[in-house]
Amino acid sequence: MAKVAIMGYGTVGSGVYDIIKTNSDKLSRSANGESVDIKYILDIRDFDDHPEKELFTKEFNDILNDDEVSVVAEVMGGLHPAYEFTKSLLEAGKSVVTSNKELVATYGTELLEIARGKNVNYFFEASVGGGIPIIRPMHQCLTANNILKIAGILNGTTNYILDQMIRKGKTFETALKDAQNNGFAERNPAADIEGHDACRKIAILASLASGKMIDYNDIDTDGITNITLDDVKYAAAMDSVIKLIGYAQFDENGKVYSIVSPMVIKNSSPLAGVDGVFNAIMVTGDCVGDVMFYGKGAGKLPTASAVVADVVDAVKHSDRSKKIFWEKPTENIMADIDSKKFEYFVRTTDSAENVQKIFGKCEFVDNIIDNESAFVTSPLTKSEVEEKLAKLSDVVANIRVMD
Amino acid sequence: MAKVAIMGYGTVGSGVYDIIKTNSDKLSRSANGESVDIKYILDIRDFDDHPEKELFTKEFNDILNDDEVSVVAEVMGGLHPAYEFTKSLLEAGKSVVTSNKELVATYGTELLEIARGKNVNYFFEASVGGGIPIIRPMHQCLTANNILKIAGILNGTTNYILDQMIRKGKTFETALKDAQNNGFAERNPAADIEGHDACRKIAILASLASGKMIDYNDIDTDGITNITLDDVKYAAAMDSVIKLIGYAQFDENGKVYSIVSPMVIKNSSPLAGVDGVFNAIMVTGDCVGDVMFYGKGAGKLPTASAVVADVVDAVKHSDRSKKIFWEKPTENIMADIDSKKFEYFVRTTDSAENVQKIFGKCEFVDNIIDNESAFVTSPLTKSEVEEKLAKLSDVVANIRVMD
Numbered sequence: 001m002a003k004v005a006i007m008g009y010g011t012v013g014s015g016v017y018d019i020i021k022t023n024s025d026k027l028s029r030s031a032n033g034e035s036v037d038i039k040y041i042l043d044i045r046d047f048d049d050h051p052e053k054e055l056f057t058k059e060f061n062d063i064l065n066d067d068e069v070s071v072v073a074e075v076m077g078g079l080h081p082a083y084e085f086t087k088s089l090l091e092a093g094k095s096v097v098t099s100n101k102e103l104v105a106t107y108g109t110e111l112l113e114i115a116r117g118k119n120v121n122y123f124f125e126a127s128v129g130g131g132i133p134i135i136r137p138m139h140q141c142l143t144a145n146n147i148l149k150i151a152g153i154l155n156g157t158t159n160y161i162l163d164q165m166i167r168k169g170k171t172f173e174t175a176l177k178d179a180q181n182n183g184f185a186e187r188n189p190a191a192d193i194e195g196h197d198a199c200r201k202i203a204i205l206a207s208l209a210s211g212k213m214i215d216y217n218d219i220d221t222d223g224i225t226n227i228t229l230d231d232v233k234y235a236a237a238m239d240s241v242i243k244l245i246g247y248a249q250f251d252e253n254g255k256v257y258s259i260v261s262p263m264v265i266k267n268s269s270p271l272a273g274v275d276g277v278f279n280a281i282m283v284t285g286d287c288v289g290d291v292m293f294y295g296k297g298a299g300k301l302p303t304a305s306a307v308v309a310d311v312v313d314a315v316k317h318s319d320r321s322k323k324i325f326w327e328k329p330t331e332n333i334m335a336d337i338d339s340k341k342f343e344y345f346v347r348t349t350d351s352a353e354n355v356q357k358i359f360g361k362c363e364f365v366d367n368i369i370d371n372e373s374a375f376v377t378s379p380l381t382k383s384e385v386e387e388k389l390a391k392l393s394d395v396v397a398n399i400r401v402m403d
Numbered sequence: 404m405a406k407v408a409i410m411g412y413g414t415v416g417s418g419v420y421d422i423i424k425t426n427s428d429k430l431s432r433s434a435n436g437e438s439v440d441i442k443y444i445l446d447i448r449d450f451d452d453h454p455e456k457e458l459f460t461k462e463f464n465d466i467l468n469d470d471e472v473s474v475v476a477e478v479m480g481g482l483h484p485a486y487e488f489t490k491s492l493l494e495a496g497k498s499v500v501t502s503n504k505e506l507v508a509t510y511g512t513e514l515l516e517i518a519r520g521k522n523v524n525y526f527f528e529a530s531v532g533g534g535i536p537i538i539r540p541m542h543q544c545l546t547a548n549n550i551l552k553i554a555g556i557l558n559g560t561t562n563y564i565l566d567q568m569i570r571k572g573k574t575f576e577t578a579l580k581d582a583q584n585n586g587f588a589e590r591n592p593a594a595d596i597e598g599h600d601a602c603r604k605i606a607i608l609a610s611l612a613s614g615k616m617i618d619y620n621d622i623d624t625d626g627i628t629n630i631t632l633d634d635v636k637y638a639a640a641m642d643s644v645i646k647l648i649g650y651a652q653f654d655e656n657g658k659v660y661s662i663v664s665p666m667v668i669k670n671s672s673p674l675a676g677v678d679g680v681f682n683a684i685m686v687t688g689d690c691v692g693d694v695m696f697y698g699k700g701a702g703k704l705p706t707a708s709a710v711v712a713d714v715v716d717a718v719k720h721s722d723r724s725k726k727i728f729w730e731k732p733t734e735n736i737m738a739d740i741d742s743k744k745f746e747y748f749v750r751t752t753d754s755a756e757n758v759q760k761i762f763g764k765c766e767f768v769d770n771i772i773d774n775e776s777a778f779v780t781s782p783l784t785k786s787e788v789e790e791k792l793a794k795l796s797d798v799v800a801n802i803r804v805m806d
Contacts (some may be wrong), residue, residue: 030546131691133544141536144435144711273676287708288534295694305690308547
């Protein structure tokens with residue numbers, strides 16, 4: 001019988017509790033016959049009306065010092081005290097599983113190293129893509145591949161907002177307000193709409209793919225706050241959509257080009273059809289080509305189901321580290337994203353004639369707004385495009401096109 | 404150092420060889436530092452010009468009797484002697500990995516049982532969806548879920564043919580001929596276009612999801628040979644496409660409704676956008692909701708990359724069975740698919756008035772062919788729809804609509 005603890009009884013934590021209670025038979029079969037029993041739930045709040053209120057504790061040390069507890073689900077979120085708790089637990093020889101993307105992106109390298117040293121596991125399937133299987137498939141199933149590229153719709157809030165703009169013709173502001181009213185966006189939506197959430201997730205995926213820590217602070221991050229309804233309409237006229245993409249491309253020397261940015265995506269890409277709060281991650285391997293993983297990127301039960309799967313895996317591997325990890329690189333592995341060439345979709349009030357004089361060969365898009373020129377450039381580095389844009393009289397929009 | 408053998412040096416087998424040779428460093432890191440070395444390649448043909456011709460043998464016993472060989476990749480295909488070889492190897496305490504869907508669907512239950520008894524592994528990630536991670540994600544990542552439904556585009560040949568009909572307006576016959584000319588269809592295409600290939604794959608997925616063997620002989624299987632270009636055009640008029648779907652639905656009593664059949668799918672479903680030779684599998688779990696796995700369902704390197712990932716996993720777990728398995732059910736778990744209600748898309752030369760008299764409430768589709776009525780029924784069992792169809796003067800087409 002495996003004794004587990006849940007740290008944090010919020011949305012995900014209560015989902016973990018519910019699933020372990022409801023699907024206990026199935027979990028026990030999956031865990032090689034071992035039953036999975038919750039011994040503690042850590043939360044600073046009172047849950048006196050809870051049917052198993054005796055499980056609740058406010059004392060972290062109850063869990064840390066209980067030798068019976070072998071696996072802990074950290075679903076409290078935030079950096080502190082989640083970091084200190086996780087570190088202590090791993091050092092005490094307990095496996096920890098988490099949905100905490102901020103913690104994994106910030107302290108993952110150190111925590112994975114401790115887990116490896118102690119021959120226990122630190123699993124984080126739920127930290128990216130909620131319930132979508134992505135960490136384990138990338139690590140195990142694509143292990144024969146060198147990963148060439150990852151491009152993901154990693155944030156459901158921004159995807160919902162863009163989708164409302166694309167399908168319902170709402171402005172950004174209206175779509176954001178609707179997302180807030182429907183519970184798909186926080187009152188303070190900055191972490192989502194400015195791309196910081198997606199940035200942490202692509203940092204985790206890129207670290208996993210390269211085996212070296214990618215610091216999210218090194219990833220250029222644009223959000224969707226500057227995307228207008230007119231941009232979205234132009235994209236539609238190009239048989240495309242605009243999506244917020246977490247992007248990482250790996251060159252043959254192990255260098256990583258990574259960015260979070262709105263990108264114009266052709267409708268023929270499977271990523272283009274990913275609607276509403278759904279997430280999807282396209283991974284390109286040198287052998288397998290493109291594979292995509294799709295599903296709900298957030299929500300109580302989807303996320304909790306990924307946490308519980310990690311709990312089961314940790315129970316099954318209680319005596320060995322599965323060695324899902326990355327290490328600190330000894331030299332800088334970030335390539336300069338500004339040196340990577342993208343095509344850009346540009347809108348300007350300048351004339352088509354001037355555009356052609358400055359940009360040479362480029363593909364014009366039928367006008368939607370009077371007195372505008374809209375076009376797609378040839379592939380250019382950031383400094384190249386900026387130099388050319390500076391020569392135009394006025395630039396209304398410039399958005400990367402996904403390669 | 405792990406010594407492995409490859410049985411069968413065809414398309415997939417040579418891909419396995421190539422990947423192990425090319426990505427050896429990466430594989431060794433994935434296999435906890437153990438290098439993965441090919442000791443034998445079994446094939447009845449001569450490969451005298453091969454740079455490592457000394458690896459080739461025509462004697463199965465060379466592999467069976469070599470205690471150094473711990474993992475064998477069976478990529479020879481067909482039932483015999485693949486079955487006898489696999490059985491002997493597992494009984495001798497060697498792990499076997501395979502891309503052989505026919506063998507897994509036919510003898511998987513017995514082979515998995517032997518592997519479990521011997522504490523070795525029988526892995527078959529490549530048997531469904533080629534390089535797409537699906538077996539391991541379903542088994543591990545979705546383990547907290549009760550699987551409610553699986554709906555998959557499991558055969559690239561038929562998907563290519565339907566896609567050519569949908570996008571290029573080709574007839575079935577022309578599209579098939581083009582597929583054959585492009586190497587996407589066999590000279591004898593029956594196994595693909597009559598649905599037998601998809602049937603074995605959905606049987607494997609359904610067995611894995613339920614933990615009980617689903618016999619592919621018990622799954623009703625329709626192919627796409629009766630689908631016409633006009634059917635495809637009507638689907639487009641309904642903002643839908645026609646896809647060949649491997650389908651399994653699980654009820655709360657553990658019964659399985661399974662079928663392979665062309666189905667009308669709304670374009671809003673992510674499955675609708677799966678083009679060309681790509682495959683995709685949508686899995687619905689009670690916690691996670693819909694997740695989809697997408698990628699190349701066939702081809703040398705995609706399939707081989709899944710085989711090699713299994714080899715690495717078998718090397719890592721050389722001392723323990725991972726217990727991916729299903730068992731023979733003690734009672735019949737197949738529910739009668741004919742008793743399950745589907746909506747049907749129907750074309751008839753009978754009048755709309757008669758249709759309404761017979762079918763009551765149903766949704767008419769704008770005519771594409773003169774003197775036809777085209778409509779979608781309410782959800783009906785097979786006997787209900789057949790009884791009603793028999794009353795129409797002439798039925799041109801009737802195709803299930805995916806629920």
